[in-house]
Amino acid sequence: MNKLDAILHPIRFKIIQRFLDGKKRTAKTLAKEVDDIPQATLYRHLDTLVKTNILQVVEENQIRGTIEKVYALDLSAIQISPEEIQNISKEDHLQYFMFFTAQLTKEFEAYLQRETVDFARDGVGYRQRHFYLSDDELQQFMADLNKVFQKYSNYAPGEKRTLRLFSTVIMPGAERGEKNDEKHGSGN
Structure with a gap:
């Protein structure tokens, strides 16, 4: 998947917007902020944003036998180069x-x-x-x-x-x- 498709998908764009304030978020806190996105869909799009290096997992916390990931936006990853625009x-x-x-x-x-x-x-x-x-x-x-x-x-x-x-x-x-x-x- 190219970067623009990753960024400009309506659900992923909405997720990215939540991170523009520079704060870190877990999937749980993010789910409260974008409560119109089903949880399974949210996790799927978070995974895509991590795989495309737009979001980074900056912490992993052990919580009752599971690992809670903490995400942060890589601002440089959402910058679109003139070459990308031309293509x-x-x-x-x-x-x-x-x-x-x-x-x-x-x-x-x-x-x-x-x-x-x-x-x-x-x-x-x-x-x-x-x-x-x-x-x-x-x-x-x-x-x-x-x-x-x-x-x-x-x-x-x-x-x-x-x-x-x-x-x-x-x-x-x-x-x-x-x-x-x-x-x-x-x-x-």
């Missing part, structure tokens, strides 16, 4: 993108189901910005954005900190290449 068919890209947006919609729906929803306090928003960037400027923008993400992703959970979900989608707009040059000039 995916257009149909698979569309399928993965639809899955990504469906998961995002599900997260937003869960937020709206909370007893108190305060967009301003919670920092909730969704917007789309348009930029005219050369390929080099886009690469610099991405490098700058990654620096910001790196800075804040190292913050540990704390009493005054709330887990925040940031999602990004970057793609060219309707104009690209010659159409863009003709309409807006080709100068930098």
